[in-house]
Amino acid sequence: MVSRAFLRPRLWWRSRALDDGLARNFVDSQRVLLSATAEMAPMLALDLEMTGLDPGRDQILAIGVVPIDGGVIQLQGAESVLVEIQGSVGQSAVIHGITDRELHNALPLADAMNWLMQKMRGRILVAHHAPLDLAFIRANMSRCLGISMPILAIDTLALERQRLLRVHEVIQEGSLRLGASRQRYGLPVYDAHNALTDALSCAELLLAQLAAIGGVRTRIDELVTLCD
Amino acid sequence: MDASEIQPLTQFLRQLVPFDSLSDASLLACVRHLSVAYYSKSMGHVPLDESHPRLYIVRSGAFEVRDEEGELVDRLGEGDFFGFPSLLSGEAISNKVAILEDGLVYQLSPDMFNSLRQESREFDRFFNRAFAKRLRHQGRFKAKELTTTNRISSLMTGSPLTIDCNHSIRQAAVMMRDARVSSLLVTDHHKLCGILTDRDLRNRVLAEGFDGALPVHQAMTRNPVTIGAGALVFEAMLAMSERNIHHLPVLDGDTPVGVISSTDILRSQGSQPLMLIGEIERQKDVASLISVSKKIPELLQSLISADARAEEIGRVLTSVTDALTRRLILLNQQILGQAPMAFCWLAFGSQGRQDQAACSDQDNGLLLAGEPDEHAAGYFEALSRAVCSGLDECGYRFCPGDIMAQNPKWRMSLERWQQVFDNWVRAPEPKALMHASIFFDMRPVFGPQSLFDALQDKVLAGTRDNDIFLAGMAGNSLTEAPPLGFFRKFVLERDGSEVKGIDLKHKGNALINDIARVYALSAGIKEVNTAKRIRALMELGVIGRKDALNLADAHEFIAHMRLANQGVQHRQGQEISNYLKPQQLSSLVRHQLRDAFKVVHDAQSGLRLKFMRSF
Numbered sequence: 015m016v017s018r019a020f021l022r023p024r025l026w027w028r029s030r031a032l033d034d035g036l037a038r039n040f041v042d043s044q045r046v047l048l049s050a051t052a053e054m055a056p057m058l059a060l061d062l063e064m065t066g067l068d069p070g071r072d073q074i075l076a077i078g079v080v081p082i083d084g085g086v087i088q089l090q091g092a093e094s095v096l097v098e099i100q101g102s103v104g105q106s107a108v109i110h111g112i113t114d115r116e117l118h119n120a121l122p123l124a125d126a127m128n129w130l131m132q133k134m135r136g137r138i139l140v141a142h143h144a145p146l147d148l149a150f151i152r153a154n155m156s157r158c159l160g161i162s163m164p165i166l167a168i169d170t171l172a173l174e175r176q177r178l179l180r181v182h183e184v185i186q187e188g189s190l191r192l193g194a195s196r197q198r199y200g201l202p203v204y205d206a207h208n209a210l211t212d213a214l215s216c217a218e219l220l221l222a223q224l225a226a227i228g229g230v231r232t233r234i235d236e237l238v239t240l241c242d
Numbered sequence: 243m244d245a246s247e248i249q250p251l252t253q254f255l256r257q258l259v260p261f262d263s264l265s266d267a268s269l270l271a272c273v274r275h276l277s278v279a280y281y282s283k284s285m286g287h288v289p290l291d292e293s294h295p296r297l298y299i300v301r302s303g304a305f306e307v308r309d310e311e312g313e314l315v316d317r318l319g320e321g322d323f324f325g326f327p328s329l330l331s332g333e334a335i336s337n338k339v340a341i342l343e344d345g346l347v348y349q350l351s352p353d354m355f356n357s358l359r360q361e362s363r364e365f366d367r368f369f370n371r372a373f374a375k376r377l378r379h380q381g382r383f384k385a386k387e388l389t390t391t392n393r394i395s396s397l398m399t400g401s402p403l404t405i406d407c408n409h410s411i412r413q414a415a416v417m418m419r420d421a422r423v424s425s426l427l428v429t430d431h432h433k434l435c436g437i438l439t440d441r442d443l444r445n446r447v448l449a450e451g452f453d454g455a456l457p458v459h460q461a462m463t464r465n466p467v468t469i470g471a472g473a474l475v476f477e478a479m480l481a482m483s484e485r486n487i488h489h490l491p492v493l494d495g496d497t498p499v500g501v502i503s504s505t506d507i508l509r510s511q512g513s514q515p516l517m518l519i520g521e522i523e524r525q526k527d528v529a530s531l532i533s534v535s536k537k538i539p540e541l542l543q544s545l546i547s548a549d550a551r552a553e554e555i556g557r558v559l560t561s562v563t564d565a566l567t568r569r570l571i572l573l574n575q576q577i578l579g580q581a582p583m584a585f586c587w588l589a590f591g592s593q594g595r596q597d598q599a600a601c602s603d604q605d606n607g608l609l610l611a612g613e614p615d616e617h618a619a620g621y622f623e624a625l626s627r628a629v630c631s632g633l634d635e636c637g638y639r640f641c642p643g644d645i646m647a648q649n650p651k652w653r654m655s656l657e658r659w660q661q662v663f664d665n666w667v668r669a670p671e672p673k674a675l676m677h678a679s680i681f682f683d684m685r686p687v688f689g690p691q692s693l694f695d696a697l698q699d700k701v702l703a704g705t706r707d708n709d710i711f712l713a714g715m716a717g718n719s720l721t722e723a724p725p726l727g728f729f730r731k732f733v734l735e736r737d738g739s740e741v742k743g744i745d746l747k748h749k750g751n752a753l754i755n756d757i758a759r760v761y762a763l764s765a766g767i768k769e770v771n772t773a774k775r776i777r778a779l780m781e782l783g784v785i786g787r788k789d790a791l792n793l794a795d796a797h798e799f800i801a802h803m804r805l806a807n808q809g810v811q812h813r814q815g816q817e818i819s820n821y822l823k824p825q826q827l828s829s830l831v832r833h834q835l836r837d838a839f840k841v842v843h844d845a846q847s848g849l850r851l852k853f854m855r856s857f
Binding site for chain 2: 087090
């Protein structure tokens with residue numbers, strides 16, 4: 015992880031090195047948003063369903079996104095796509111419930127990555143356990159679009175860990191999971207493992223966490239981590 | 243794929259009235275148009291944006307709507323709405339929404355809201371009704387008196403027809419004919435001095451051959467029985483049936499504000515409690531009286547399920563107990579003969595305060611006009627034994643502390659009662675006071691009011707501004723604390739059956755009764771009903787308006803919870819108790835209950851400060 019003080023110069027240098035205009039644009043906009051407050055910065059909560067946990071070998075099955083504008087979740091922009099895969103979903107169907115049959119009208123991976131790139135533009139990503147989702151996104155973007163770019167994201171799991179560590183010395187197994195974290199804020203129980211529902215769950219969790227931290231006036235650079 | 247995939251929201255709205263009346267397509271469109279905000283308690287209030295009115299749907303947390311004056315309008319929890327009044331009326335937002343517990347709130351745009359109203363009549367009707375209800379609840383304390391259907395003011399014909407007492411009988415008759423009414427209020431310098439009814443015109447004017455030019459005051463009924471505007475319809479019915487009259491002028495203070503007639507009341511449907519009291523009054527022997535009393539639990543259940551106010555339920559049930567007591571006295575006097583001297587049957591404790599609930603014990607005594615001789619003592623012993631055991635058989639168990647008229651200790655002459663109270667007031671020993679606090683909530687159920695007044699006046703003269711005694715009473719009432727533990731979580735108690743629960747009576751209402759009693763005794767207030775005591779204290783300025791309203795609200799809320807809980811216990815065939823299990827409560831109700839207990843706690847602190855400073 016990069017120290018907060020170096021985030022800004024690091025992103026500047028990295029964007030200079032990017033050939034792709036869209037990608038450079040994206041990184042620059044992220045850099046600008048660093049000094050904005052959570053209320054002012056447009057954000058995009060995101061969740062992926064995958065065939066496994068290895069970004070090098072496993073594949074993305076579904077992407078769900080939920081925008082947050084002005085500190086309020088806007089369901090009008092909530093969307094999800096299914097992604098074509100090579101081979102079968104195999105045993106992972108047990109977790110996400112997506113079967114091979116449903117994938118018939120899924121988007122080809124490259125189209126899905128382009129779609130996601132559009133959605134991400136001008137927004138700070140939010141995910142629960144962000145490093146995993148972002149590793150998949152970065153691996154697949156590099157594979158399909160030939161872009162290797164750094165991405166800033168707010169990790170609701172990391173925020174929760176920091177908060178819990180301030181109160182407890184040891185964090186109990188499973189207490190950082192999305193459902194368990196939501197419970198601590200009195201948020202309603204949702205069924206897990208649907209990309210869109212999980213993205214919404216994550217967005218709601220972030221709002222609750224912000225309220226606990228100091229409200230939507232908290233600056234983005236105090237919240238983000240860089241996946242590089 | 244699109245937002246129709248957002249299952250949790252669709253599911254939530256699908257089971258939520260009135261969204262359940264929408265078609266699948268509009269429900270999905272609605273979900274797609276929602277935005278979601280999270281409000282934390284530290285923000286204080288929901289930021290309501292004047293230029294962007296919206297429908298707010300509470301998904302989690304707890305909120306409170308207050309009007310411009312800060313009066314509580316509504317409390318909201320999961321599935322409740324706010325923001326709709328200004329959407330419907332187009333008027334500026336005047337209410338404030340305080341955040342009691344952090345929560346998620348869904349918001350719907352005015353466009354979507356309006357198109358849903360157009361699509362579904364049920365949806366539209368729901369919010370129109372909610373709007374009307376919200377308007378009625380603005381300024382809750384005032385509104386309650388005016389709107390609850392079973393209050394006088396809801397039946398009364400507005401702006402009463404009045405005539406000055408010096409106008410002629412003929413003028414009065416013309417007025418009555420033109421307005422097609424059967425009664426006219428007669429005033430003397432705008433104060434009520436009599437009533438003129440059809441019956442007066444027949445019995446006094448025609449039968450007596452009065453000249454129509456004579457002034458009205460010669461034909462009217464002087465100083466008629468009146469009733470306050472805040473009284474229950476039921477109380478008006480009692481007053482009419484007891485005195486066999488058909489019209490009651492309704493007064494607000496001294497000003498006549500209306501007339502209520504027996505026809506008005508009949509039109510408002512028959513009343514179950516009144517029928518029960520009528521039945522009680524018709525019974526010719528104790529055995530049949532006992533069998534009639536078996537209907538009381540049923541009456542209580544129907545009052546609970548009708549969601550009557552707890553205060554009203556207490557008054558209705560106590561009226562039934564009073565009627566039973568009076569009937570038992572009269573039936574036994576038919577056997578024993580007339581009493582050798584005037585006496586009052588006194589009710590103490592909950593019957594005195596008019597807040598009886600299920601499974602009340604007896605608390606009563608006998609006040610005699612003079613010192614009884616041997617014969618009189620024998621008569622009153624026989625009478626009180628018969629009445630007390632009659633009450634016991636009617637379901638009012640013997641008092642475990644033996645505070646009953648059948649105990650010779652509590653059957654005394656006026657002079658000796660005055661002495662007993664005087665001793666308590668002069669030497670307030672803690673244990674004697676705890677015992678005696680029951681006696682300070684006293685009310686005559688039978689017998690001459692003047693005899694009772696002679697006792698009460700003396701008692702109040704002794705307690706009023708008596709610092710040592712009041713400090714003793716206050717200290718006594720502070721021995722129990724409301725169940726507010728650390729972190730304001732509930733402190734639970736065990737009742738006999740090993741079931742944890744909150745004792746709503748002893749840790750809630752009893753404490754408020756205690757507080758109101760100390761203040762009332764200090765100010766010499768004659769009222770013994772807790773709600774009326776609090777109101778009188780507020781009007782005299784002894785307790786601040788806000789504190790008084792909070793205390794009255796807390797009293798009503800805790801009493802209501804207790805009754806509702808007893809209703810549930812009854813339906814589930816459990817033993818009726820005062821214990822409430824907090825795990826059954828929703829987060830909102832838990833919050834309200836915690837608030838109510840907090841009010842009790844604060845009032846106790848206030849009591850300590852006011853009466854125990856120097857002791």
